[in-house]
Amino acid sequence: MADLTPLAQLGEFGLISRLRQGLTQTQPSTVLGIGDDAAILAPAAGQELVVSTDMLVEGVHFDLSFSPLRHLGYKAVAVNVSDIAAMLALPTQLLVALSLPPRFTVEAVEELYAGIRLACDAYGVDLVGGDTTSSRGGLVISITVVGQVPAGRAVRRSGGRPTDILCVSGDLGAAYLGLQVLEREKQAFLADPDTQPELENYNYVVQRQLRPEARLDLVHELRELGAHPTSLIDISDGLASEVLHLCAASGTGARVFSEFLPLANPTLEAAAEFNLDPVMCALNGGEDYELLFTLPVADHAKIKNHPDITVIGHLTEKSDLVNLVLKSGQAVPLRAQGWGHF
Amino acid sequence: MADLTPLAQLGEFGLISRLRQGLTQTQPSTVLGIGDDAAILAPAAGQELVVSTDMLVEGVHFDLSFSPLRHLGYKAVAVNVSDIAAMLALPTQLLVALSLPPRFTVEAVEELYAGIRLACDAYGVDLVGGDTTSSRGGLVISITVVGQVPAGRAVRRSGGRPTDILCVSGDLGAAYLGLQVLEREKQAFLADPDTQPELENYNYVVQRQLRPEARLDLVHELRELGAHPTSLIDISDGLASEVLHLCAASGTGARVFSEFLPLANPTLEAAAEFNLDPVMCALNGGEDYELLFTLPVADHAKIKNHPDITVIGHLTEKSDLVNLVLKSGQAVPLRAQGWGHF
Numbered sequence: 294m295a296d297l298t299p300l301a302q303l304g305e306f307g308l309i310s311r312l313r314q315g316l317t318q319t320q321p322s323t324v325l326g327i328g329d330d331a332a333i334l335a336p337a338a339g340q341e342l343v344v345s346t347d348m349l350v351e352g353v354h355f356d357l358s359f360s361p362l363r364h365l366g367y368k369a370v371a372v373n374v375s376d377i378a379a380m381l382a383l384p385t386q387l388l389v390a391l392s393l394p395p396r397f398t399v400e401a402v403e404e405l406y407a408g409i410r411l412a413c414d415a416y417g418v419d420l421v422g423g424d425t426t427s428s429r430g431g432l433v434i435s436i437t438v439v440g441q442v443p444a445g446r447a448v449r450r451s452g453g454r455p456t457d458i459l460c461v462s463g464d465l466g467a468a469y470l471g472l473q474v475l476e477r478e479k480q481a482f483l484a485d486p487d488t489q490p491e492l493e494n495y496n497y498v499v500q501r502q503l504r505p506e507a508r509l510d511l512v513h514e515l516r517e518l519g520a521h522p523t524s525l526i527d528i529s530d531g532l533a534s535e536v537l538h539l540c541a542a543s544g545t546g547a548r549v550f551s552e553f554l555p556l557a558n559p560t561l562e563a564a565a566e567f568n569l570d571p572v573m574c575a576l577n578g579g580e581d582y583e584l585l586f587t588l589p590v591a592d593h594a595k596i597k598n599h600p601d602i603t604v605i606g607h608l609t610e611k612s613d614l615v616n617l618v619l620k621s622g623q624a625v626p627l628r629a630q631g632w633g634h635f
Numbered sequence: 636m637a638d639l640t641p642l643a644q645l646g647e648f649g650l651i652s653r654l655r656q657g658l659t660q661t662q663p664s665t666v667l668g669i670g671d672d673a674a675i676l677a678p679a680a681g682q683e684l685v686v687s688t689d690m691l692v693e694g695v696h697f698d699l700s701f702s703p704l705r706h707l708g709y710k711a712v713a714v715n716v717s718d719i720a721a722m723l724a725l726p727t728q729l730l731v732a733l734s735l736p737p738r739f740t741v742e743a744v745e746e747l748y749a750g751i752r753l754a755c756d757a758y759g760v761d762l763v764g765g766d767t768t769s770s771r772g773g774l775v776i777s778i779t780v781v782g783q784v785p786a787g788r789a790v791r792r793s794g795g796r797p798t799d800i801l802c803v804s805g806d807l808g809a810a811y812l813g814l815q816v817l818e819r820e821k822q823a824f825l826a827d828p829d830t831q832p833e834l835e836n837y838n839y840v841v842q843r844q845l846r847p848e849a850r851l852d853l854v855h856e857l858r859e860l861g862a863h864p865t866s867l868i869d870i871s872d873g874l875a876s877e878v879l880h881l882c883a884a885s886g887t888g889a890r891v892f893s894e895f896l897p898l899a900n901p902t903l904e905a906a907a908e909f910n911l912d913p914v915m916c917a918l919n920g921g922e923d924y925e926l927l928f929t930l931p932v933a934d935h936a937k938i939k940n941h942p943d944i945t946v947i948g949h950l951t952e953k954s955d956l957v958n959l960v961l962k963s964g965q966a967v968p969l970r971a972q973g974w975g976h977f
Binding site (some may be wrong): 390427450 | 683732733
């Protein structure tokens with residue numbers, strides 16, 4: 294503990310200078326990165342820009358008692374990059390604003406930044422700007438990400454048409470169960486600090502909670518397959534909420550088949566242990582950061598053998614409403630529980 | 636008070652939907668605004684983009700006991716737009732992320748947004764995205780602003796050369812004195828809640844603190860005058876700090892003449908009342924959001940009759956260091972006290 298450096302010792306400019314060390318830029322569109330009043334970008338001809346911002350707040354979006362700072366930094370970038378993937382675009386630049394509690398040491402901020410940089414490297418994004426300030430409350434991480442997409446090719450939520458097939462990437466519900474595991478171990482630790490956390494059997498679901506990935510791989514693969522999504526959204530608040538958003542924006546209804554929802558074995562096992570319905574975890578759990586998209590029926594052949602894309606239903610006329618079709622064949626209205634921060 | 640609506644009653648999506656009402660877009664480069672995973676921008680041909688982010692934290696950057704929410708919203712936009720002006724660029728789009736304490740009502744958020752919108756209108760910026768979340772601590776406002784500038788014409792901090800003249804817009808030190816007035820009235824109120832705040836005689840300095848303006852007018856005027864700043868920075872942390880930043884980036888020294896510093900009469904009066912040296916207020920007070928820039932000597936004639944630009948000194952060789960020249964002719968090293976959040 295003797296080697297830890299209080300933030301006050303370094304000051305804001307000292308901290309920024311330390312965090313800037315060794316930053317590299319790989320995007321040709323980055324003209325000027327960190328260090329001036331603003332970054333300068335020169336997007337390639339024929340490209341449009343997409344830009345999105347997301348804020349993560351301690352005590353609301355993460356719990357530092359079980360979120361390692363490096364993972365948290367990585368996740369903060371991943372969830373923002375996921376919004377760019379959700380436009381079928383590729384991220385290029387990132388800006389990070391941090392509000393740091395006084396209890397934070399320089400080393401803690403460096404850990405957080407190490408995760409941010411790791412994610413920037415993984416997603417090929419240049420860190421070009423930011424702001425660092427103190428906090429009277431908890432840690433706040435606000436990230437803005439810029440991406441590029443060929444002009445006119447960004448995919449919105451609003452382009453879905455009745456009969457389009459409804460697809461998701463990866464599997465759902467795991468991040469929510471990972472959170473249940475972490476919360477349980479935290480309670481056990483609070484009750485008896487000598488308890489060792491039992492996370493070994495839950496690697497997959499815990500990893501999905503602590504270090505999700507943005508599905509940029511799917512952006513590349515859909516382009517390569519020549520599959521043109523008509524609408525696209527990322528799954529941050531739970532599948533049900535996102536299907537409802539997509540249908541509202543597209544002016545359609547939908548039928549989602551519960552038995553088609555992709556659930557990984559570790560998710561099923563953890564759900565059983567926690568006495569939770571895995572379908573409800575997939576529908577309302579959230580934080581999966583998978584992609585939900587629609588394709589014209591004609592594109593079905595292009596994705597049907599893709600091991601990581603599952604067709605979970607199809608869009609319908611708006612008047613048919615948004616329904617979940619149970620195994621029994623019964624259709625029930627799809628409802629979002631969401632997160633309800635407030 | 637009966638008409639106030641708790642945030643929980645509306646929920647996140649309800650709040651966003653309410654805040655989006657009546658938003659208009661005037662920038663031709665805005666293809667898609669709020670409502671999807673990301674905004675879509677199509678910058679005009681031949682333009683580069685500038686992008687900057689700034690975070691304002693309750694208890695660090697503002698005090699809600701004397702900052703009206705509408706002014707605060709306006710100021711949050713202005714300080715970000717100021718960073719775009721500091722590149723000699725014009726702002727085009729804005730994203731706002733808010734972390735809202737549970738005590739906030741819907742009406743309070745609407746007041747804050749009213750100020751944000753007012754500033755967007757004043758500066759011709761489209762509000763194209765954001766994030767709204769709850770807070771366990773105080774209010775946090777994180778804004779990212781995008782601007783445009785003809786390719787290659789963004790002005791950095793680093794282009795100043797020895798003999799360039801050093802100019803500032805407007806006057807300095809007033810915002811700091813406004814803060815002193817507000818802090819004094821707050822203490823008086825806390826000591827005796829029946830006290831009426833005495834702000835009438837301090838309109839100018841209080842206004843400069845609560846509702847600063849970004850100097851976009853100067854961006855237009857410098858372009859029209861054909862004056863080409865070699866370096867440019869906005870004055871957020873106090874003149875001394877910014878001169879040092881500019882000189883460090885440009886690899887120069889500077890001579891700043893204390894008797895040339897532009898000080899408004901209300902600033903001089905308030906400084907006298909608070910027993911503060913007005914020169915120190917200008918050098919270290921901060922939050923003026925004026926522009927500090929350098930011009931080649933040849934451009935001096937273009938700005939010398941401008942009523943709102945003051946030449947305060949010139950750049951020198953780096954080996955001459957950065958000095959403040961006092962009325963007596965004595966040169967003392969210029970030092971920044973800065974804000975020292977941590």
